[in-house]
Amino acid sequence: MTTRIGVVTFPGTLDDRDSLRAVRLAGAEPVSLWHRDKDLHQVDAVVLAGGFSYGDYLRAGAISRFSPVMETIIEQAKAGMPVLGICNGFQVLTEAHLLPGAMLRNNHLHFICRDQKLRVENAETAWTGDYEQGQEISVPLKNMDGRYVADERTLDELEAEGRVAFRYLDMNPNGSLRDIAGITNAAGNVVGLMPHPEHAVEPLIGTGRTDGLPFFTSVLKKLVSA
């Protein structure tokens, strides 16, 4: 049976098509999910794609978090379903309290778009198993509200439990505390990150590398072996 991976489209989502393509290139069956639909259509995992859901009104991700599809995703994520939030999707996951902390306006106030080097700090989550621990990768980054913050106690906890999944290398593009680019929940099934692996899955686009593809092959393997 084919593994089905859903990609959610909210009003204002931009990167759903790229995410669907990444899922297909990894060998899974991509399934489009609509934000007003509570039904997840028997998907085995979910990607919350990047963009500006609800125009980032109120706060990035704050309104989407209360959409019908998120009710089911929050429930399923707590039950162990793999969920990956990319950029705006990461913001939705923090607003939904599936991941700790919050995302704020970049410290320099500019929208930033660049190829970003990252270090894989945790290669044991549902979405990172196909990377090596400590591997350095390069994927595109583009955001306005990418500054990850949490209180000191939460940051210490994340570090101690190995839940900082990705860290910015060479430069910190947005003022994220402790150079955090991505984190995971305690169970390792929910991962959020600011840069865009779905834009680096074919040699012809993005960075010209395919450093982002292992995200999608990792979850596929995880689901097949489960």
Place this chain on the structure above:
Amino acid sequence: MARVVVDVMLKPEILDPQGQAVQRALPRLGFEGIADVRQGKRFELEVEGPVDQAALDRIHKMAETFLANTVIEDFVVKVESGS
């Protein structure tokens, strides 16, 4: 109808680069003597029915779950007009 105002501000320990950008612009415009600026949000709610304790409790819950992200923001609820 009564108006209830919810003021949302970033917590003091959270860096506010937007406020800082405003503060840095002030001397250029001839406004001296402002040591710090922090930028927040103000929500004006027109409330149907009486603003009794139950209504205020609901608004407090609304502010806590939706209008403010209490990870990074504090909020204050106040009744501005009406009963």
